[in-house]
Amino acid sequence: MIPRSFGYHDPATLDEALTLLGEYGEDGKLMAGGQSLLPMMKFRLASPAHIVDLCRIPGVDTIEESNGEIRIGALATHRSLEDSQLLKSRCPILAKAASSIGDAQVRNLGTIGGAIAHADPAANYSPVLVALGARFVVRSAQGERVVAAADFYKDTFVTALRPSEMVTEIRVLAFGREVGWEHAKLSRRASDFALVGVAVLLRADAADVCTQADVVLGAVAPVPVRMQGVEVALVGKPLTSAAAAQAASVTKLGDKTPSDVHADAAYRAEVAPVCVRRALEAAINRMTARNK
Amino acid sequence: MSDADEGAYVGQRLARPEDRRFIQGAATYVDDVALPGMVFAAFVRSPHAHARIKSVNAEVALDHPKALHVLTGAEAVKASHPMPVYSYEPAQKIEKPAYPCLAAERVRFVNEPVAVVAATDRYSADDVAELVEVEYEPLPVLMDPEVSLQESSAKLHDNLPNNIGLHLVRQGGDIKAAFAEADGVLRRRFRMHRHTGSPIEPRGIVASYNVGQNALTVYASTQIPHILKTHLSEILDFPESNIRVIAPDLGGGFGNKLQVAPEYVAVCLLSMRLGAPVKWIETRRESLSAFIHARDQILDAEIAYKKDGTLLGISCNILVDAGAYLDARISGPTLGAGLWLTGPYRLKGYFCDMKETMTNKCPYAAYRGFGSTKGVFVIERSVDLIANELGMDRAEIRRKNLIQPEELPYKTVSGLVYDSGDYEEALDRALQAVDYQKLKAEQAALRKRGKYIGIGLAMAVEGAGWNTYTAAMARPYVPTQDYSTITIRMNLSGRVTIYIGDTSMGTSHGVTASQVAADALGVRLEDIDLVEGDTAVTPYDSGTRAARFAGVVIPGVEKAAKSLRSKVARVAAHILEAAPEDIEIRSGEAFVRGLRSKTVTLQRVAQVAFAEVWSLPPDIPPGMEATESFRAPRDSICVTWPYSVHMPVVEVDVETGITKVLKYVIVHDCGTEINPMVVEGQAVGGSVQGIGGVLFEELVYDEDGQLLTSTFMDYLLPTACEVPNFDVVHMATPAPQIPGGYKGMGEGGAVYSYAAVISAVADAIEHLGVEVTSTPLSPKRIRQMMRERAVVAA
Amino acid sequence: MNRTIQTRVNGRKSIEENVEPRMLLVHFLRDRLRLTGTHVGCDSTNCGACTVLFDGKAVKSCTVLAVRAHGHEVTTVEGLAQNGKLHPLQAGFQHEHGLQCGYCTPGFIMAACDLLSRNPAPTEQEIRLGLEGNLCRCTGYHNIIKAVQWAAANLAEGKSDHV
Structure with missing residues (x-):
């Protein structure tokens, strides 16, 4: 239960990561929390030639509200969503969905962006994000686009993401007790x-x-x-x-x-x-x- | 506790001194063993459930820069004998299907090993294994044990014309008379599904062959270090005296690790070829698919009864899905199921036919309970169903049939000889602890609101310490389990070391053996150490199994400690110029009775015995050591007979099929308790294996023989969230034939709990028109039962 | 390309050269640093036997690449006892018989560390949920829950046992 060898890259910025991803195309794979990808690599069900590890990129894990919209950085962990006071009061369904993903250890590392991109049909977030009408900010070295959650999921483990793209932000409308x-x-x-x-x-x-x-x-x-x-x-x-x-x-x-x-x-x-x-x-x- | 009086330690809830190493990460499990020059092994395994091996090509693999060696099945078969099989039936002749350590010609289950590779490190070994090319020609697959019996079915082994691996028949009493007298006969097919012990530590071995000494040292995750040594000697044709097996700390075993693993043999061969230490650590996927499977049986039972609820007799045909090969211990779980069909009840007649059938699944063998789990499930479920049929309360029908204290010792119609206890008292205490009448009223009230709780009830007598013959088959020279030999030594410092040839697999041998020895010797608990599992320094022992520690090993410890005590007393008497019979020993000091001023420390006594030998009288030999054996009585198949009543309360959400265990009451009696905290730990832990077995765990194969539940993602062990708090009530009827009165009890939790949890689920939903006779009781199955009921009703 | 990894493990600086990027943190700790108290019980991030603290948070070290630990702090069960005193969780597991074979124990202790750091006075249900990522096959969890409760009470009082 050891992954096959791979080339490893841990860029310090998002732009660098996207450049690497563009360079490797189908041979490259982003690793966020690694909680789904790494087990698949250990079982040798996935053997990417290159891993672009996002763990050293700062600032992509914030949870903020502006003008009634909550913006969640793709690298925010499930635990940070679960614990977020902002989500608890302004989008509690997302905090609750985060709180029952896997177990405490998995939630400490797993990220919302990683979970979305992995697109496991049984994952917690996907029905919640579709219900919320969430929009995903998707970036590549070439530019940025926004994809509605409802249009994002294509099939089991298949999404609207192109090989050079990554989800960088999740946007949902805040709501209150109404x-x-x-x-x-x-x-x-x-x-x-x-x-x-x-x-x-x-x-x-x-x-x-x-x-x-x-x-x-x-x-x-x-x-x-x-x-x-x-x-x-x-x-x-x-x-x-x-x-x-x-x-x-x-x-x-x-x-x-x-x-x-x-x-x-x-x-x-x-x-x-x-x-x-x-x-x-x-x-x-x-x-x-x-x-x- | 520093000021111990005689008998001060036994019976106390003492924390385990051995925990110090575990809680600080300082224990030594087999994967923690690192030897200089050690290399790593990985197995090449079959992707097919049944296939002919056409060719094995290791060329590419050996080209890998870190590859050292590839051992194929064809080579292994030349270098080793097949794996052992033996029967618990003395006169049994078994046609042994050849079971090679690596498959050479045919593979018979998915993930059967076909080759083993060695590489310089753990990671490269996996890479190299992947490069070995094996060509297969798939053969027809047999997955259903009943189909396997059909004449037209393919045969898995050339010497088993009917695919029957083993056939046993047992009978007792007068079965014809019992059924002739009956007002009614309950006929049911019961089925328990395939699942297993899955200790959290998988299998592992470090084998180290020393060319110069022609010696093989083996560190292995095993419950049976001495017996493993004996078998390795036979399988490898290697002198037993030159093999040393060390069982380091064992991360759980549960009977699974009684296996003489084919992989261990292959790793030994690898080490002998390379002349270097070789480590192999199993992955979980290997463990779930190629280690040991258990429980899976079909039991067609008929139970005769009178209309007043009197049970008369039981007749049962058992079909065991033995998988692809007969494991050494295969006959135990079969025989256990058959013998335990009689429960704690007075019956007049008994008949049981037991067959083990070969299929293309992982081999089947021991898991905590050793067969009795299935027998107890059948009789307890049958009693419930008869009670339902007669409109009797489940507790009352049991009361009517329970063997009474004055009838003990009692020989059941299946031949078990129960020793002591009060089964009805245990039942009463359980009913009281769970507050049965109040709970029944609550249950009725909740039902009206569409909420279905069920009160489980099951009881049985566990056999602890088997003393069966392990005869027949190829190699009869395997010692029985009903004796122990213990060495106990006082060191020059006055500290004491106990040497036992088994190994603690979470079974708390350190604290319990020390409690008994400390009392017998008069030393402080903290002055005792335990050495286990190393065949070079411990006496021969049949290992940690069948709950034999308390009833078989502990009396040996006590005997050896007393023997050492008399030696200490003689030396102390010599030093204190008194008679040995006047010496008392307490808290590590010897003194003349009634004369506390005439005192000598045990350290001083040891110094004299070891180092001032010239001063000893000629009739006192130097040194300070005793070795004693304890032989248990052989009048029954087991040595001691603990018993228990389990009453779980569950809630079944009938809309989703999900069952939640709300509370759990255990009343149990294992004779004199050495450490009640340890007893509770065993009872509760075993019970959670029953909860897991009934509600969560299942080894599911598809029709092609692929295992669909080969990870802990799909093979569901219960977590802390799926289990309740436990309430344990103690009774203590000493074992009449065992000095000290101890009875073993480690297996029982995983015996009673199955029947109890099944009973609880049945009690929750049977009033809705379903009947529970098989497991698992997973949500899918419960919903399926509810659906089928709806169809029947329509 | 293999890397040099500088970490702080159990408070001590460690520099390891020539680490393969695919090396899992658990094997780095066990095979490179010889900290064998962290165990492996499954392949699929389920059993929790390999739980360690990564910058203070519990993670399953079988599902973390060792290279990620570069520049970070890792605490294993070997690093819990301080100045000759057991951590209250260690003492609690012994006191309440919260372990039998001991194989899962370090993982439970480390997961419980994270739990108590987030919630110093958890209810029984919160303890059960907090430990859902760890499997024990021996104890039935009953005494593990009691061990964590014992530790929570003793942490609150600042008490502990000597090693």
Whole structure:
């Protein structure tokens, strides 16, 4: 369980890193926290000829808010998201999603940018970021572009990133107590990947009638899936647990639902509505609590 | 504790002095051994479950700048005998399927080793192994043990025409009469799935061949240093006297490390070829796919009972999925399952047919519980199901059938001879500790709200220390487990060292042996050291297994310590000019009884015994050492019979199939307790293996024989988040036949807990119209059961 | 190209030459520095036996390249006892019988160090969650939880045991 040999580069600036990445193309691989890449290299499932290690690049790990938008540096660790007071008050769903990734040690090193680029279908962030309508700043030596989360995930471990590009920043809109939210993962053990992941964001008017619902599932398809049927069923309805149950029952998984040793497609199809219902209830409870 | 009175240490909750090295990172596990000139090995393993090896080409590999050697199966087979197999059935004739240390002609499971490489360092060894080219011709794969039995199936070994590796039959009492008397017969197929012990330290070895001395020194992660030495001698045709096995600190074993590993043999061969020390440390993937698998059995049982709940007899056909080869210990887990089918109950008739079938899976052998886990699962589940059928309470039906204290010693129909205890009292204490009636009321109330908790109940008598014959098969010269030989020595400083030929695998030998020896000798606990695991300095021992330490080894320690004490007393009496019978020894000092002023330190006594030998009377030999053996009684298959009642409480989320263990009560009795803290540690740790085994862990193969759960990412050991707090209640009925009254108890946690956790899940969901007769009870399986129920209902 | 790595390990400066970039931190510590208290129990960042503190934070050293440690501080279980005194976590594990075979113990102790530095008075559930990245096969965790509780109480009182 030793990686194959590789050329190692630990540039001091982002520009240097992007130049190296441009130079090596398909042969180069960025390493952020290394918590997904290094195990794959140890199993020799991945054997990049060159590793461009981002660990010596300063300043790409900040979490800041400006004009209602939160900007998270791609190298911010899961732990820094989990502990961020800014996120806890202005985008708590992201702090919660970060807090149940892997285990404490993995969260100390793993980064949000690395997780996004790795695009594991069972990862915590992806359904949350799609639900939030997050935008990713993507850079290469040639320039910068912004990609919406919904357009970013293409397939299992496949993203819109070109070989020369890296995600440098994640942008989400801040929200306050007016939004009911929940992120939950159903997993075998607390530290495991999700069998089903759910992200829910609810907005309502003064009478608790739903005005907007974002319900996105992870781990049930190669990419995060928005449950449009559930969202439609909620909007315009008073947010009650009966409404949650009714809307959740509309949850439907596609024909690309994965099967593995822990959960076959039939299991996922069966428990997904349960997860959605429970997440909706939790989000509704949070929203009603705001009034108290 | 510095001022110890006689008997002061035994029975106390003492922290382990040996922990000092573990908590400071100063222990020595096999991977911590570094010898000058040491090189590293890595294995080339089969990607196929069943294939003919057409060719092995090491040319490219040997061109690697750091490659030293490549040993292929064809060469290894010429240089070594096959791996050993023996039976626990004395008259058993086993057709032994050849089990080479490296496959030469055919591979029979994924990751079976076909060659081993040596390179200058750990990293290069992996690179070199990758360069060995092996050409295979795939053969049909057998993955289902029942299919394997079919005549039309391919045969895995030329000398096993039916793919049956072993066939045992046991019977007792009058099975016909028992069933003739019955009002009802419960017939069920029970199944326990494949999983294993997975100690956190994988296997590892450093083999060092010294050409000049023609001597082989082996540091190995093993539970059986002496027996490994004996087997290596036979397999390698190498004089046993020239082999030294050292088992350093062992990072867990759980029966898995009773294996005489084919890889260890191959690494020894490599060292002998190179004349250099060779280290091999297993990866987790190798460990999960090619070490030892366990538990996997199908048990078709029939249990006869009367309508008042009286159990009459049990008949069972057991099919064991033995995997690709018969491991040396294969027959134990099979026989154990068969013998433990009778539980702590009075039965009149017993019959059991046990078959081990070959499939293209990793070989199968011992894991904590050694078979009894499956037998206990079947009888305990059956008793629950009969209770359900008769509308009886699960505790009451047990009470009706439990063997009573006045009936002990009691020989069960399967031939186990239980020694002492009060099983009903244990049951009562468990019911009380868990607050059974209140819990049942809570359960009923919660059910109405759609919340399903289950109260598990299981009990059994564990056999600790097997004294079976390990006869038959190729090499019968393997000692039995029912005796111990211990050397104990006082050093010139007055400190004492105990020498034991087994090895502690977390089983707290240091503190417990020291407690017993300190009391027997009259020295302070901190003045005792334990040396284990080195065959050059310890007496022959069958190793750490079958919970034999307390019931077999400890009496030997006590006997040797007493023998040394009498020697100390004689020398002290000589120094103090008193009679030996008037000498008392306490806290490291000897004195004349009633005359504390006539005192001599043990250091002084040792000085005289070692260095002022001229002053000793002629009938006192110099030195200060005793070696004694303890032979346990042989009237039953095991030496002592601890028992336990386990009552876990679980909640099953029926919508997701996820089970959470909420609390867990253990009542247990292992005779005289040496250290209750250690006893609790063993009971709780074993129970969590049961929680893991039932709810989380599963070795899953696909139909091509690829293992889908070959990492800890997919083979799920429970973490701290998946287990509850434990409440342990102690009883202590001394073992009548063992001096000191100690009973072993290390295995039991992983025996009772299976039946108990299964029972708890069943209690939570069976009222919904499902029946639990197989494991694992994973979320997927529970949902599947609920789905199938819905279909049946529709 | 191999590198020279300068680190501070357990408070001591260390300079190691000719380190392969693919060398894992755990092997650097074990094979180069002979700090064998840090163990390897899996290949997949699951078991936590290799946990060390990297600039004070718990990481799994089997999933960190050794070259990354250049210019950083690493603390292993060997570096916990100070001035002849056991760290309260070490003492707690012994006191509460929080270990049996001891193989996972250094990893648990180091993970618990990080946990207590973030949360000096954790609840039982917080301890369990904080240690979810470490596997123990012997103890059933019951006494590990008690060991961390013991350490938390004794850290608060500033007490410890002598080595």
